[in-house]
Amino acid sequence: MSTNPNILCKSKAFYDEFTRKGVDDVITTHYCPGCGHGILHKMIAESIMDLGVQDKTILISPVGCSVFAYYYFDTGNVQVAHGRAPAVATGVKRSRPGSIVISYQGDGDLAAIGTAEIIHAANRGESMTVFFVNNAIYGMTGGQMAPTTTIGQKTATTPYGRKVENEGYPIKMSELISNLDAPVFVERVSLADVPNRNKTRAVVKKALQNQVEGKGFSFVEVLSACPSGLKMSPVQTNEWVKATLHNIFPIKNFRDNTATAQSSFKKDASSNKEEVLKALNLLDQTTDYKPSVDKSKFADQNVRLAGFGGQGILSAGSTLSVLAMYEGLETTWIPSYGPEMRGGTSNCHVRVSNKRIGSPLVETPNVLIAMNGPSLEKFESIVKKDGVIIVNSSIIDKKVSRKDVKVYYVPLTQISTDLGVPAAQSVAGLAAYLAATKVIPVEKLEYVVHKSLKRKELADKNISIIRKVAEHVGGQ
Numbered sequence: 001m002s003t004n005p006n007i008l009c010k011s012k013a014f015y016d017e018f019t020r021k022g023v024d025d026v027i028t029t030h031y032c033p034g035c036g037h038g039i040l041h042k043m044i045a046e047s048i049m050d051l052g053v054q055d056k057t058i059l060i061s062p063v064g065c066s067v068f069a070y071y072y073f074d075t076g077n078v079q080v081a082h083g084r085a086p087a088v089a090t091g092v093k094r095s096r097p098g099s100i101v102i103s104y105q106g107d108g109d110l111a112a113i114g115t116a117e118i119i120h121a122a123n124r125g126e127s128m129t130v131f132f133v134n135n136a137i138y139g140m141t142g143g144q145m146a147p148t149t150t151i152g153q154k155t156a157t158t159p160y161g162r163k164v165e166n167e168g169y170p171i172k173m174s175e176l177i178s179n180l181d182a183p184v185f186v187e188r189v190s191l192a193d194v195p196n197r198n199k200t201r202a203v204v205k206k207a208l209q210n211q212v213e214g215k216g217f218s219f220v221e222v223l224s225a226c227p228s229g230l231k232m233s234p235v236q237t238n239e240w241v242k243a244t245l246h247n248i249f250p251i252k253n254f255r256d257n258t259a260t261a262q263s264s265f266k267k268d269a270s271s272n273k274e275e276v277l278k279a280l281n282l283l284d285q286t287t288d289y290k291p292s293v294d295k296s297k298f299a300d301q302n303v304r305l306a307g308f309g310g311q312g313i314l315s316a317g318s319t320l321s322v323l324a325m326y327e328g329l330e331t332t333w334i335p336s337y338g339p340e341m342r343g344g345t346s347n348c349h350v351r352v353s354n355k356r357i358g359s360p361l362v363e364t365p366n367v368l369i370a371m372n373g374p375s376l377e378k379f380e381s382i383v384k385k386d387g388v389i390i391v392n393s394s395i396i397d398k399k400v401s402r403k404d405v406k407v408y409y410v411p412l413t414q415i416s417t418d419l420g421v422p423a424a425q426s427v428a429g430l431a432a433y434l435a436a437t438k439v440i441p442v443e444k445l446e447y448v449v450h451k452s453l454k455r456k457e458l459a460d461k462n463i464s465i466i467r468k469v470a471e472h473v474g475g476q
Protein backbone atom coordinates (compact mmCIF):
# COMPACT_ATOMS: atom_id res chain seq x y z
CA MET A 1 0.00 0.00 0.00
CA SER A 2 1.36 3.43 -0.96
CA THR A 3 2.32 5.97 1.67
CA ASN A 4 2.19 8.81 -0.86
CA PRO A 5 -0.80 10.94 0.24
CA ASN A 6 -1.47 11.91 -3.39
CA ILE A 7 -2.17 8.35 -4.38
CA LEU A 8 -5.67 7.24 -3.58
CA CYS A 9 -5.79 3.96 -1.79
CA LYS A 10 -7.90 2.08 0.64
CA SER A 11 -7.93 3.42 4.20
CA LYS A 12 -5.52 1.70 6.55
CA ALA A 13 -8.35 1.35 9.03
CA PHE A 14 -9.54 -1.43 6.72
CA TYR A 15 -7.90 -4.83 6.47
CA ASP A 16 -5.89 -5.35 3.29
CA GLU A 17 -8.05 -8.27 2.31
CA PHE A 18 -11.55 -9.04 3.45
CA THR A 19 -11.10 -12.70 4.13
CA ARG A 20 -14.19 -14.35 5.50
CA LYS A 21 -14.39 -17.11 8.03
CA GLY A 22 -14.72 -20.52 6.44
CA VAL A 23 -14.69 -19.13 2.90
CA ASP A 24 -11.10 -19.38 1.66
CA ASP A 25 -11.36 -17.76 -1.72
CA VAL A 26 -13.64 -14.81 -0.92
CA ILE A 27 -11.64 -11.68 -0.31
CA THR A 28 -14.20 -9.10 -1.20
CA THR A 29 -17.14 -7.31 0.42
CA HIS A 30 -20.38 -9.10 1.13
CA TYR A 31 -22.46 -5.98 0.50
CA CYS A 32 -24.73 -5.86 -2.57
CA PRO A 33 -23.91 -3.44 -5.41
CA GLY A 34 -25.26 0.02 -4.57
CA CYS A 35 -25.56 -0.64 -0.83
CA GLY A 36 -24.89 2.36 1.41
CA HIS A 37 -23.08 0.38 4.10
CA GLY A 38 -19.86 0.08 2.09
CA ILE A 39 -19.80 3.81 1.38
CA LEU A 40 -20.37 4.69 5.03
CA HIS A 41 -17.75 2.14 6.12
CA LYS A 42 -15.24 3.89 3.85
CA MET A 43 -16.05 7.29 5.32
CA ILE A 44 -15.72 6.00 8.87
CA ALA A 45 -12.44 4.24 8.08
CA GLU A 46 -11.00 7.36 6.47
CA SER A 47 -12.09 9.54 9.38
CA ILE A 48 -10.51 7.12 11.85
CA MET A 49 -7.19 7.50 10.02
CA ASP A 50 -7.58 11.31 9.65
CA LEU A 51 -8.04 11.56 13.41
CA GLY A 52 -5.23 9.10 14.18
CA VAL A 53 -7.42 6.93 16.41
CA GLN A 54 -7.18 3.50 14.76
CA ASP A 55 -5.51 1.93 17.80
CA LYS A 56 -8.15 3.29 20.14
CA THR A 57 -11.27 2.62 18.10
CA ILE A 58 -13.72 -0.07 19.10
CA LEU A 59 -16.50 -0.63 16.62
CA ILE A 60 -19.67 -2.25 17.86
CA SER A 61 -21.41 -3.97 14.99
CA PRO A 62 -25.07 -4.90 15.04
CA VAL A 63 -27.34 -7.58 13.74
CA GLY A 64 -28.33 -6.65 10.20
CA CYS A 65 -26.39 -6.41 6.95
CA SER A 66 -23.49 -4.70 8.70
CA VAL A 67 -23.07 -7.60 11.13
CA PHE A 68 -19.78 -8.38 9.40
CA ALA A 69 -18.21 -4.94 9.94
CA TYR A 70 -15.47 -6.81 11.81
CA TYR A 71 -14.34 -8.39 8.53
CA TYR A 72 -13.44 -4.92 7.27
CA PHE A 73 -12.37 -2.65 10.10
CA ASP A 74 -8.87 -3.20 11.40
CA THR A 75 -9.85 -1.79 14.80
CA GLY A 76 -11.21 -3.29 17.99
CA ASN A 77 -14.50 -5.00 17.18
CA VAL A 78 -17.39 -6.30 19.22
CA GLN A 79 -20.39 -7.93 17.56
CA VAL A 80 -23.52 -7.70 19.65
CA ALA A 81 -27.08 -8.98 19.85
CA HIS A 82 -29.78 -7.21 17.87
CA GLY A 83 -30.34 -3.65 19.09
CA ARG A 84 -27.95 -3.83 22.01
CA ALA A 85 -25.03 -1.89 20.54
CA PRO A 86 -25.58 1.30 22.59
CA ALA A 87 -25.72 -0.72 25.83
CA VAL A 88 -22.53 -2.62 24.99
CA ALA A 89 -20.92 0.61 23.77
CA THR A 90 -21.75 2.15 27.15
CA GLY A 91 -19.94 -0.65 28.96
CA VAL A 92 -16.96 -0.54 26.61
CA LYS A 93 -16.60 3.21 26.87
CA ARG A 94 -16.98 3.33 30.62
CA SER A 95 -14.48 0.57 31.17
CA ARG A 96 -12.05 2.01 28.59
CA PRO A 97 -12.71 5.74 28.72
CA GLY A 98 -9.75 6.48 26.44
CA SER A 99 -11.22 4.48 23.57
CA ILE A 100 -13.24 5.78 20.65
CA VAL A 101 -16.45 3.79 20.60
CA ILE A 102 -18.68 3.55 17.55
CA SER A 103 -22.18 2.11 17.69
CA TYR A 104 -23.08 1.21 14.10
CA GLN A 105 -26.73 0.30 13.56
CA GLY A 106 -29.45 -0.20 10.96
CA ASP A 107 -33.04 1.00 11.25
CA GLY A 108 -34.41 -2.38 12.33
CA ASP A 109 -31.62 -2.66 14.86
CA LEU A 110 -31.76 0.87 16.27
CA ALA A 111 -35.36 1.97 15.76
CA ALA A 112 -37.23 -1.31 16.37
CA ILE A 113 -35.64 -3.94 18.59
CA GLY A 114 -33.13 -1.50 20.09
CA THR A 115 -35.30 1.57 20.67
CA ALA A 116 -34.86 1.48 24.44
CA GLU A 117 -31.08 1.10 24.27
CA ILE A 118 -30.52 4.05 21.95
CA ILE A 119 -32.91 6.38 23.76
CA HIS A 120 -31.35 5.70 27.16
CA ALA A 121 -27.74 5.85 25.96
CA ALA A 122 -28.58 9.19 24.31
CA ASN A 123 -30.37 10.38 27.41
CA ARG A 124 -27.37 9.52 29.59
CA GLY A 125 -25.16 11.42 27.17
CA GLU A 126 -22.76 8.51 26.83
CA SER A 127 -19.54 9.56 25.18
CA MET A 128 -19.94 7.58 21.97
CA THR A 129 -20.61 8.09 18.29
CA VAL A 130 -23.65 6.44 16.75
CA PHE A 131 -24.03 5.88 13.01
CA PHE A 132 -27.62 5.04 12.20
CA VAL A 133 -28.11 3.66 8.69
CA ASN A 134 -31.69 4.41 7.66
CA ASN A 135 -32.50 2.54 4.44
CA ALA A 136 -36.21 2.25 5.28
CA ILE A 137 -36.16 -1.54 5.15
CA TYR A 138 -34.84 -4.68 6.84
CA GLY A 139 -32.08 -5.50 4.37
CA MET A 140 -30.56 -8.67 5.77
CA THR A 141 -33.74 -10.63 6.31
CA GLY A 142 -35.21 -9.99 2.87
CA GLY A 143 -36.98 -6.66 2.82
CA GLN A 144 -39.49 -6.59 5.67
CA MET A 145 -40.98 -3.31 6.91
CA ALA A 146 -38.72 -1.21 9.13
CA PRO A 147 -39.95 1.44 11.57
CA THR A 148 -38.69 3.98 9.01
CA THR A 149 -40.52 2.42 6.05
CA THR A 150 -42.56 5.15 4.33
CA ILE A 151 -46.34 5.30 4.07
CA GLY A 152 -47.44 3.34 1.02
CA GLN A 153 -44.05 1.59 0.68
CA LYS A 154 -44.41 -2.06 -0.31
CA THR A 155 -42.28 -4.48 1.63
CA ALA A 156 -42.36 -8.21 2.28
CA THR A 157 -44.56 -7.61 5.33
CA THR A 158 -46.60 -4.71 3.88
CA PRO A 159 -47.34 -6.13 0.41
CA TYR A 160 -50.13 -3.58 -0.16
CA GLY A 161 -48.02 -0.71 1.12
CA ARG A 162 -47.50 0.57 4.69
CA LYS A 163 -50.71 1.97 6.09
CA VAL A 164 -50.84 4.42 8.98
CA GLU A 165 -53.92 2.62 10.32
CA ASN A 166 -52.06 -0.66 10.50
CA GLU A 167 -48.40 0.11 11.02
CA GLY A 168 -48.27 3.70 12.21
CA TYR A 169 -46.00 6.46 10.94
CA PRO A 170 -42.33 6.28 9.94
CA ILE A 171 -40.36 6.91 13.10
CA LYS A 172 -38.04 9.91 13.03
CA MET A 173 -35.10 9.04 15.23
CA SER A 174 -33.05 12.21 14.82
CA GLU A 175 -36.07 14.28 15.83
CA LEU A 176 -36.65 12.02 18.84
CA ILE A 177 -33.03 12.00 19.97
CA SER A 178 -32.67 15.74 19.57
CA ASN A 179 -35.57 16.25 21.96
CA LEU A 180 -33.44 14.82 24.76
CA ASP A 181 -31.24 17.14 26.78
CA ALA A 182 -27.97 15.25 26.81
CA PRO A 183 -26.89 14.62 23.18
CA VAL A 184 -24.40 17.18 21.93
CA PHE A 185 -24.60 16.49 18.22
CA VAL A 186 -27.47 15.18 16.09
CA GLU A 187 -27.47 15.38 12.31
CA ARG A 188 -29.22 13.65 9.42
CA VAL A 189 -27.27 13.21 6.19
CA SER A 190 -27.67 11.24 2.98
CA LEU A 191 -25.61 9.10 0.64
CA ALA A 192 -27.95 9.56 -2.34
CA ASP A 193 -25.62 11.66 -4.54
CA VAL A 194 -22.13 13.11 -4.62
CA PRO A 195 -22.85 16.47 -2.94
CA ASN A 196 -24.66 14.69 -0.15
CA ARG A 197 -21.84 12.17 0.19
CA ASN A 198 -19.28 14.94 0.50
CA LYS A 199 -21.35 16.50 3.24
CA THR A 200 -21.77 13.13 4.95
CA ARG A 201 -18.02 12.57 4.92
CA ALA A 202 -17.50 15.81 6.86
CA VAL A 203 -20.27 15.01 9.34
CA VAL A 204 -18.93 11.50 9.97
CA LYS A 205 -15.54 12.97 10.80
CA LYS A 206 -17.05 15.65 13.03
CA ALA A 207 -19.09 13.10 14.97
CA LEU A 208 -15.90 11.14 15.67
CA GLN A 209 -13.90 14.28 16.37
CA ASN A 210 -16.49 15.17 19.05
CA GLN A 211 -15.69 11.95 20.83
CA VAL A 212 -11.94 12.47 20.50
CA GLU A 213 -12.52 15.78 22.30
CA GLY A 214 -14.67 14.05 24.94
CA LYS A 215 -17.74 16.04 23.99
CA GLY A 216 -20.41 13.43 24.63
CA PHE A 217 -23.11 11.69 22.61
CA SER A 218 -23.08 12.23 18.82
CA PHE A 219 -25.73 10.74 16.56
CA VAL A 220 -25.58 10.68 12.76
CA GLU A 221 -28.54 9.34 10.79
CA VAL A 222 -27.47 8.34 7.31
CA LEU A 223 -30.17 7.97 4.63
CA SER A 224 -28.93 5.10 2.58
CA ALA A 225 -29.79 2.90 -0.39
CA CYS A 226 -30.69 -0.79 -0.15
CA PRO A 227 -31.28 -1.81 -3.80
CA SER A 228 -31.85 -5.48 -2.92
CA GLY A 229 -34.37 -4.78 -0.16
CA LEU A 230 -36.14 -2.06 -2.11
CA LYS A 231 -36.01 -4.13 -5.30
CA MET A 232 -34.67 -1.37 -7.54
CA SER A 233 -31.41 -0.75 -9.38
CA PRO A 234 -28.74 1.17 -7.46
CA VAL A 235 -29.40 4.29 -9.54
CA GLN A 236 -33.17 4.04 -9.06
CA THR A 237 -32.75 3.46 -5.35
CA ASN A 238 -30.70 6.60 -4.89
CA GLU A 239 -33.30 8.56 -6.87
CA TRP A 240 -35.97 7.10 -4.59
CA VAL A 241 -33.98 8.04 -1.49
CA LYS A 242 -33.81 11.63 -2.75
CA ALA A 243 -37.41 11.86 -3.95
CA THR A 244 -39.01 10.08 -1.00
CA LEU A 245 -36.79 9.73 2.05
CA HIS A 246 -35.41 13.27 1.85
CA ASN A 247 -38.97 14.61 2.13
CA ILE A 248 -39.94 12.52 5.12
CA PHE A 249 -36.59 12.68 6.87
CA PRO A 250 -35.23 16.19 6.21
CA ILE A 251 -31.48 16.47 5.82
CA LYS A 252 -30.38 18.83 8.54
CA ASN A 253 -28.43 19.43 11.66
CA PHE A 254 -30.72 19.09 14.65
CA ARG A 255 -28.24 19.95 17.34
CA ASP A 256 -24.64 21.03 17.59
CA ASN A 257 -23.60 21.92 21.11
CA THR A 258 -20.04 20.88 20.56
CA ALA A 259 -18.64 24.41 20.87
CA THR A 260 -19.97 24.79 24.40
CA ALA A 261 -20.18 21.17 25.58
CA GLN A 262 -17.85 20.30 28.39
CA SER A 263 -15.78 17.18 28.19
CA SER A 264 -18.25 14.55 29.30
CA PHE A 265 -16.18 11.43 29.72
CA LYS A 266 -18.06 9.45 32.28
CA LYS A 267 -15.92 9.24 35.35
CA ASP A 268 -15.60 5.91 37.07
CA ALA A 269 -19.07 6.09 38.59
CA SER A 270 -18.73 3.03 40.78
CA SER A 271 -18.89 3.59 44.51
CA ASN A 272 -15.82 3.17 46.64
CA LYS A 273 -15.65 0.98 49.71
CA GLU A 274 -16.29 3.87 52.11
CA GLU A 275 -19.43 4.96 50.25
CA VAL A 276 -20.81 1.44 50.28
CA LEU A 277 -20.06 0.83 53.95
CA LYS A 278 -21.59 4.21 54.79
CA ALA A 279 -24.77 3.31 52.92
CA LEU A 280 -24.88 0.07 54.93
CA ASN A 281 -24.34 2.00 58.17
CA LEU A 282 -21.12 0.11 58.76
CA LEU A 283 -18.53 2.78 58.12
CA ASP A 284 -17.75 3.67 61.71
CA GLN A 285 -17.51 0.01 62.63
CA THR A 286 -14.61 -1.02 60.48
CA THR A 287 -11.89 0.66 62.46
CA ASP A 288 -11.15 -2.17 64.86
CA TYR A 289 -11.35 -4.89 62.20
CA LYS A 290 -8.11 -6.73 61.53
CA PRO A 291 -8.08 -8.35 58.08
CA SER A 292 -6.81 -11.92 58.08
CA VAL A 293 -6.49 -12.69 54.42
CA ASP A 294 -3.18 -12.52 52.59
CA LYS A 295 -4.51 -10.62 49.61
CA SER A 296 -1.67 -11.58 47.30
CA LYS A 297 -2.56 -15.26 47.68
CA PHE A 298 -6.33 -14.95 47.64
CA ALA A 299 -7.96 -17.23 45.07
CA ASP A 300 -11.04 -15.84 43.30
CA GLN A 301 -14.32 -16.89 44.86
CA ASN A 302 -17.31 -17.13 42.56
CA VAL A 303 -20.28 -18.05 44.67
CA ARG A 304 -23.90 -18.85 43.90
CA LEU A 305 -26.30 -18.92 46.84
CA ALA A 306 -29.65 -20.36 45.89
CA GLY A 307 -32.89 -21.34 47.56
CA PHE A 308 -36.44 -20.08 47.88
CA GLY A 309 -37.66 -16.56 48.71
CA GLY A 310 -37.74 -16.01 52.47
CA GLN A 311 -34.65 -18.10 53.28
CA GLY A 312 -32.49 -14.99 53.55
CA ILE A 313 -30.43 -15.89 50.48
CA LEU A 314 -29.92 -12.37 49.22
CA SER A 315 -28.95 -10.87 52.55
CA ALA A 316 -26.54 -13.75 53.25
CA GLY A 317 -24.93 -13.03 49.87
CA SER A 318 -24.54 -9.38 50.72
CA THR A 319 -23.09 -10.34 54.12
CA LEU A 320 -20.36 -12.22 52.26
CA SER A 321 -19.68 -9.12 50.18
CA VAL A 322 -19.53 -6.93 53.27
CA LEU A 323 -17.09 -9.38 54.85
CA ALA A 324 -14.97 -9.18 51.70
CA MET A 325 -14.96 -5.40 51.94
CA TYR A 326 -13.83 -5.57 55.57
CA GLU A 327 -10.98 -7.76 54.34
CA GLY A 328 -10.06 -5.11 51.77
CA LEU A 329 -10.92 -7.40 48.86
CA GLU A 330 -12.83 -6.53 45.69
CA THR A 331 -16.38 -7.82 45.62
CA THR A 332 -19.67 -7.75 43.75
CA TRP A 333 -23.13 -9.00 44.67
CA ILE A 334 -26.16 -9.19 42.43
CA PRO A 335 -29.53 -10.72 43.17
CA SER A 336 -31.50 -12.77 40.70
CA TYR A 337 -35.19 -12.90 41.47
CA GLY A 338 -37.86 -15.28 40.37
CA PRO A 339 -41.12 -13.66 39.32
CA GLU A 340 -42.44 -13.80 42.89
CA MET A 341 -40.92 -11.84 45.76
CA ARG A 342 -41.87 -14.35 48.45
CA GLY A 343 -42.04 -18.07 48.16
CA GLY A 344 -40.39 -18.10 44.75
CA THR A 345 -36.90 -19.06 43.71
CA SER A 346 -34.16 -16.74 44.76
CA ASN A 347 -30.47 -16.75 44.10
CA CYS A 348 -27.57 -14.38 44.08
CA HIS A 349 -24.14 -14.12 42.56
CA VAL A 350 -21.23 -13.07 44.74
CA ARG A 351 -17.71 -12.56 43.51
CA VAL A 352 -14.70 -11.91 45.73
CA SER A 353 -11.27 -11.27 44.32
CA ASN A 354 -7.96 -9.56 44.94
CA LYS A 355 -8.28 -7.92 41.50
CA ARG A 356 -10.88 -5.56 40.04
CA ILE A 357 -13.92 -7.50 38.95
CA GLY A 358 -15.11 -7.07 35.37
CA SER A 359 -18.53 -8.68 35.49
CA PRO A 360 -20.64 -9.46 38.53
CA LEU A 361 -22.13 -12.56 36.90
CA VAL A 362 -21.18 -15.96 38.25
CA GLU A 363 -21.84 -18.37 35.42
CA THR A 364 -19.46 -21.09 36.55
CA PRO A 365 -19.29 -20.90 40.34
CA ASN A 366 -16.54 -22.53 42.33
CA VAL A 367 -18.97 -22.55 45.25
CA LEU A 368 -22.64 -23.42 45.33
CA ILE A 369 -24.64 -23.03 48.51
CA ALA A 370 -27.83 -24.95 47.73
CA MET A 371 -30.56 -24.19 50.22
CA ASN A 372 -33.32 -26.25 48.60
CA GLY A 373 -33.75 -29.14 46.16
CA PRO A 374 -34.62 -27.21 42.98
CA SER A 375 -31.53 -25.04 43.47
CA LEU A 376 -29.26 -28.06 43.69
CA GLU A 377 -30.90 -29.58 40.62
CA LYS A 378 -30.58 -26.36 38.68
CA PHE A 379 -27.02 -25.38 39.56
CA GLU A 380 -25.15 -28.60 40.37
CA SER A 381 -23.95 -29.01 36.80
CA ILE A 382 -22.47 -25.52 36.47
CA VAL A 383 -20.13 -25.78 39.46
CA LYS A 384 -16.49 -25.87 38.41
CA LYS A 385 -14.50 -29.06 38.72
CA ASP A 386 -12.89 -29.22 42.19
CA GLY A 387 -15.48 -26.73 43.43
CA VAL A 388 -17.46 -26.92 46.64
CA ILE A 389 -21.16 -27.59 47.11
CA ILE A 390 -22.82 -26.93 50.45
CA VAL A 391 -26.08 -28.87 50.63
CA ASN A 392 -28.79 -27.89 53.09
CA SER A 393 -29.51 -31.46 54.15
CA SER A 394 -32.49 -30.42 56.31
CA ILE A 395 -34.49 -29.87 53.13
CA ILE A 396 -32.57 -31.67 50.39
CA ASP A 397 -32.77 -35.47 50.47
CA LYS A 398 -30.94 -35.96 47.24
CA LYS A 399 -27.19 -36.62 47.13
CA VAL A 400 -24.92 -34.76 44.73
CA SER A 401 -24.16 -37.03 41.80
CA ARG A 402 -20.94 -35.37 40.70
CA LYS A 403 -17.69 -36.94 41.79
CA ASP A 404 -15.38 -34.07 40.83
CA VAL A 405 -16.54 -31.60 43.49
CA LYS A 406 -16.29 -31.53 47.27
CA VAL A 407 -19.69 -31.77 48.95
CA TYR A 408 -20.69 -30.90 52.52
CA TYR A 409 -24.11 -31.97 53.77
CA VAL A 410 -25.15 -29.69 56.62
CA PRO A 411 -28.62 -29.46 58.23
CA LEU A 412 -28.65 -25.69 57.96
CA THR A 413 -32.38 -25.10 58.46
CA GLN A 414 -32.44 -27.52 61.39
CA ILE A 415 -29.48 -25.97 63.22
CA SER A 416 -30.83 -22.42 62.72
CA THR A 417 -34.32 -23.39 63.82
CA ASP A 418 -33.07 -25.30 66.87
CA LEU A 419 -31.02 -22.30 67.94
CA GLY A 420 -33.97 -19.94 67.56
CA VAL A 421 -33.40 -18.06 64.27
CA PRO A 422 -34.73 -19.95 61.24
CA ALA A 423 -34.09 -16.83 59.14
CA ALA A 424 -30.36 -17.32 59.71
CA GLN A 425 -30.25 -20.53 57.65
CA SER A 426 -28.50 -18.90 54.70
CA VAL A 427 -25.95 -17.21 56.95
CA ALA A 428 -25.47 -20.74 58.30
CA GLY A 429 -24.79 -21.81 54.70
CA LEU A 430 -22.20 -19.09 54.46
CA ALA A 431 -20.61 -20.30 57.69
CA ALA A 432 -20.47 -23.83 56.29
CA TYR A 433 -18.73 -22.56 53.16
CA LEU A 434 -16.16 -20.55 55.10
CA ALA A 435 -15.55 -23.37 57.57
CA ALA A 436 -15.10 -25.81 54.70
CA THR A 437 -12.83 -23.71 52.51
CA LYS A 438 -11.17 -21.43 55.08
CA VAL A 439 -10.83 -18.72 52.40
CA ILE A 440 -11.72 -16.23 55.14
CA PRO A 441 -11.73 -17.43 58.78
CA VAL A 442 -15.27 -18.17 59.87
CA GLU A 443 -14.71 -16.13 63.06
CA LYS A 444 -14.58 -13.06 60.84
CA LEU A 445 -18.13 -13.82 59.75
CA GLU A 446 -19.08 -13.77 63.42
CA TYR A 447 -17.56 -10.32 63.66
CA VAL A 448 -19.50 -8.96 60.70
CA VAL A 449 -22.77 -10.50 61.82
CA HIS A 450 -22.25 -9.14 65.30
CA LYS A 451 -21.57 -5.64 63.95
CA SER A 452 -24.44 -5.60 61.50
CA LEU A 453 -27.18 -6.88 63.80
CA LYS A 454 -28.33 -4.18 66.15
CA ARG A 455 -30.06 -6.50 68.64
CA LYS A 456 -27.38 -8.16 70.75
CA GLU A 457 -29.55 -11.15 71.59
CA LEU A 458 -30.19 -11.84 67.91
CA ALA A 459 -26.52 -11.38 67.08
CA ASP A 460 -25.57 -13.85 69.82
CA LYS A 461 -28.00 -16.45 68.50
CA ASN A 462 -26.58 -16.02 64.99
CA ILE A 463 -23.11 -16.50 66.34
CA SER A 464 -24.12 -19.73 68.11
CA ILE A 465 -25.53 -20.93 64.78
CA ILE A 466 -22.31 -20.07 62.95
CA ARG A 467 -20.26 -21.96 65.58
CA LYS A 468 -22.51 -25.00 65.53
CA VAL A 469 -22.32 -25.15 61.72
CA ALA A 470 -18.54 -24.72 61.75
CA GLU A 471 -18.30 -27.59 64.24
CA HIS A 472 -20.50 -29.75 62.04
CA VAL A 473 -18.39 -29.05 58.95
CA GLY A 474 -15.18 -29.62 60.88
CA GLY A 475 -16.43 -33.09 61.65
CA GLN A 476 -17.00 -34.04 57.99
Ligand SMILES: Cc1ncc(C[n+]2csc(CCOP(=O)(O)OP(=O)(O)O)c2C)c(N)n1
Binds near residue numbers: 107
Ligand atom coordinates in the same frame (compact mmCIF):
# COMPACT_ATOMS: atom_id res chain seq x y z
C1 LIG B 1 -33.26 -11.11 18.36
C2 LIG B 1 -33.34 -11.15 16.87
N1 LIG B 1 -34.50 -10.84 16.26
C3 LIG B 1 -34.59 -10.86 14.91
C4 LIG B 1 -33.49 -11.20 14.16
C5 LIG B 1 -33.63 -11.25 12.65
N2 LIG B 1 -33.00 -10.08 12.00
C6 LIG B 1 -31.75 -10.16 11.53
S1 LIG B 1 -31.31 -8.75 10.77
C7 LIG B 1 -32.81 -8.05 11.05
C8 LIG B 1 -33.17 -6.68 10.57
C9 LIG B 1 -32.03 -5.84 10.21
O1 LIG B 1 -32.47 -4.68 9.64
P1 LIG B 1 -31.70 -3.32 9.77
O2 LIG B 1 -31.31 -3.07 11.17
O3 LIG B 1 -32.53 -2.26 9.13
O4 LIG B 1 -30.33 -3.56 9.00
P2 LIG B 1 -30.01 -3.78 7.46
O5 LIG B 1 -29.96 -5.26 7.26
O6 LIG B 1 -31.10 -3.11 6.66
O7 LIG B 1 -28.68 -3.14 7.28
C10 LIG B 1 -33.64 -8.92 11.75
C11 LIG B 1 -35.03 -8.60 12.15
C12 LIG B 1 -32.29 -11.53 14.83
N3 LIG B 1 -31.20 -11.86 14.16
N4 LIG B 1 -32.24 -11.49 16.16
